[in-house]
Amino acid sequence: MLLAIDAGNTNIVFALIEDGKIRSRWRIATDARRTADEYAVWLHQLLALEGLGRDAIDAVIVATVVPRALHNLEVLAQKYFGVDALIAGRAPVEWGITLDVAEPQSVGADRAVNVIAAHSLHPGDLIVIDFxxxxxxxxxxxxxxYKGGIIAPGINLSLDALVAAAAKLPRIAIEAPESDSVVGRTTQDQMLIGIYFGYIAMIEGLVTRMKIEVGRPVKVIATGGLATLFERHSDAFDSIEPDLTIQGLGIMYDRLKAAK
Structure with a gap:
């Protein structure tokens, strides 16, 4: 069974892939100081809940945008699962796609893996949005x-910046507004409308501009923990793939096995 690890700036997702299908997935807050032993204790308990032991895992593959976290994940694979972790983008699991940008070495591992998965799942030209x-x-x-793209602040970063800079504004939860109205009657409503509908306006505006620049029919694929948050009030997405990065890691591993 494959243990796929997607180490992002906020969370690290661990997923078990069996016969090409995601069997289980678990999420933990990213902390570059977390040791291999700490990961192992946490994972052991979760595997036990699935009726599995450490010996059920015979391969580990990692994609990370947090370089400081990589060492302990590699130690986890070696010490507790008896395997060398495969690192996405590093031999023997190179991308296998063209990174047609000015600085291909700077493309985040998660973005490259998302491209691999999206292209495998959906034919034609694509825009992949990762929240x-x-x-x-x-x-x-x-x-x-991969032809390039855009990096924008995440919606939670935008809210954090707003609250930090304005002393009287309260912290609110990010959620879809109950009303379609964009005229708020309370401070909290006005903040939610500004953040939520403002973000949708950004998404739709950028997608429109990107489609014009591509100049051919384009399918929009959304992924990430907040992708489903915008479904109710926007038709910008053609498909939502919640596990795109994990699926991409599974595809890379299957290609490596097939090449042997």
């Missing part, structure tokens, strides 16, 4: 090449 700590928009052509 994470940052919100990224990536353009993928019909050949599967």
């Amino acid at each position: 994470g700590t940052a919100t990224t928009f990536d353009v993928v052509d019909y050949n599967g090449a």
Whole structure:
């Protein structure tokens, strides 16, 4: 069984993949100081709840945008699962796609893995939107090449900045407003409308501009923990793939096995 690990700036997702399907997934807050032993204790309990032991895992693959977290994840694989972790983008699991940008070495591992998964799941030209700590928009052509994209502040970062800079504004939860009205009657309503509908306006505006620039029919794929938050009030997405990065890691591992 494959243990796929997606280490992001806010959370690290661990997922078990069996026969190409995600069997279980777990999420923990990213902390670069967390040791391999701490990961192991946490994972052991979760595996036990699934009726599994450590010996059920025979391979580990990691995609990370947090370099300081990588060492302890590699130690976890070696010490507790008896395998060398495969690192996405590093031999023997190179991307296998064209990164057609000015600085291909700077493309985040999560974005490259998302491109691989999206192209495998959906034919044609694509825009992949990942709602994470940052919100990224990536353009993928019909050949599967990554053509570039956009990095914008994540919605929670935007809210944090607003609250931190304005002393009298309260902290609110990010959620879909109950009303479609964009005229708030209370401070909290006005903040939610500004953050939520303002973010939708950004998404729709950028997607429109990107489609014009691509100049061909484009399918929009959304992923990330907050992707479903915007469904109710926007038709910008053609498909939502909540586990796109994990799916991409599984695809990369399957390609490696097939090449042997």
